[in-house]
Amino acid sequence: MASSLLILSNSDSGLYDFRKEVLKALLEKGFRVAVSVPDTGYVDKIKALGCEYIPTSFERRGMNPVKDMKLMLFYRRLMKEYRPLAVLTYTIKPNIYGGLAARLTGTPYLVNVTGLGTTLENGGLLQKMIILMYRTALKKAGCVFFQNKGNRDFMVQKKCASGKVRVIPGSGVNLTEHRPEEYPEDSGQIRFVSVMRLMKDKGIEELMAAAQTVHEKHPETLFQILGAYEEETRDVYEPRVKELQDKGILMHYGYRDDVPVFLKECQAVIHPSYHEGMSNVLLEAAATARPVLASDVEGCLDTFSEGVSGLSFQAQDSGSLAEAAERFLAMSYEERKEMGLQGRKYVEEKFDRNFVVAAYLEEITRIQQNR
The missing domain is CATH 3.40.50.2000 (Glycogen Phosphorylase B;)
Incomplete structure (x- = not known):
């Protein structure tokens, strides 16, 4: 039976638009790829790639302790059910609650900090709470990917990322899909x-x-x-x-x-x-x-x-x-x-997206070798 990988994200459109090449590469390597993400209209496209879809609902913005605890328990249940080789998380809530669930179940996990967000940028009591949660959630991550050096330096300084970290070129860009276009003629507008x-x-x-x-x-x-x-x-x-x-x-x-x-x-x-x-x-x-x-x-x-x-x-x-x-x-x-x-x-x-794909395959191979 093929090893499974569990993907946790807060946006089906973001996952498909900016990370489908990673999903395709994992599928081509023979992995069973299960995706947990809210459905806002892109799930059929994700399933068409060959991924399994797990219906998921949560609030992207704000903090609700009861709902967030349910999300963490939901993630833990998925990890026990799928027993994945590794969990890949994107965006703040999947990073935190997926990371906590992975630690509780002893599942290897890779985290992608796609940005700090308003809360961490603005400081205050809420920032301190988020930093504490990140410290706990990311402590055992196999690797924490950052999209720019500033985010990495901030999180390392705050002791949120104490293990292996890598800066990758964001999500990269698909240079085949986004081709250079002729510059518009000078029409006056x-x-x-x-x-x-x-x-x-x-x-x-x-x-x-x-x-x-x-x-x-x-x-x-x-x-x-x-x-x-x-x-x-x-x-x-x-x-x-x-x-x-x-x-x-x-x-x-x-x-x-x-x-x-x-x-x-x-x-x-x-x-x-x-x-x-x-x-x-x-x-x-x-x-x-x-x-x-x-x-x-x-x-x-x-x-x-x-x-x-x-x-x-x-x-x-x-x-x-x-x-x-x-x-x-x-x-x-x-x-x-x-x-x-x-x-x-x-x-x-x-910023070729293939650079990002290669980084993920490298870290997953390392997890396989260390099993």
């Missing part, structure tokens, strides 16, 4: 695309303010936003978005699964996030040969060469964002096009 959830920490406030400032000077610009509202702040941002949309400054398209179409047709991508593990949006934009404008935080800065394949601006600063857009608009058509081509070259050298 400049389209800036942002792919983001409409929430404060993703920089929606700064983006809207900068869009208005830039559009007043450059009416040929259009800011396109792809992404859904967070329900708890929809009432805050929706009226403002509608106001700017009515003025022709921006267009909000909601969540889209055809992002590559928008990347192909835009002149540049803007990503104003306050914090990132590694920005998949920027990697895919660069792979498409589009220049990127991004906040100066780790996980964004890593994805481009300043002034060569992209431009940075100060996070949480709409004026700085507007200045970066102005610098881009001052460039010639050929300079913008060349900046996009340099972005493609940059991710080819540093």
Whole structure:
């Protein structure tokens, strides 16, 4: 009977879009791969790869001790049932509660810290609680993967990761799926695309303010936003978005699964996030040969060469964002096009998703050899 691997994540779309190559590689190696993730519409695609699906429900945001304890017990039950060779966890709740369950059952496990998140970034009592939970959950991990050096250094300094750690190039980017596209002809309109959830920490406030400032000077610009509202702040941002949309400054398209179409047709991508593990949006934009404008935080800065394949601006600063857009608009058509081509070259050298696949296969082989 084939050895099994158990995958724990909080997002079926994220698992499929950014990690399907890892799943495919594990299946090709002959592993039985079982996936525990909430179903939001991508489960059929995951099953089509050959994975088994385990229905799972939990709240991605917030802390509810009763529900979180149930999640940990659910994970422990899965590990006892499947007796996997190893458990692979992604994102904060699967990392913590999956890690605790793996320790309780003596199951080898590999953890991927996809980003620190708002709680760890902001400090306070809740941060101290999360750090304590991480210390306990990750203590026996076979390896903890980090997507940038800053996240690794923070977690090691806080003694959350005391064993083997590795920095991998985020989730990498599939360079075959995301091919370089011809730069749009100079039609007079400049389209800036942002792919983001409409929430404060993703920089929606700064983006809207900068869009208005830039559009007043450059009416040929259009800011396109792809992404859904967070329900708890929809009432805050929706009226403002509608106001700017009515003025022709921006267009909000909601969540889209055809992002590559928008990347192909835009002149540049803007990503104003306050914090990132590694920005998949920027990697895919660069792979498409589009220049990127991004906040100066780790996980964004890593994805481009300043002034060569992209431009940075100060996070949480709409004026700085507007200045970066102005610098881009001052460039010639050929300079913008060349900046996009340099972005493609940059991710080819540093962010091929096959690098990430190889890292996982290496760690799983090590677990097999140590059984």
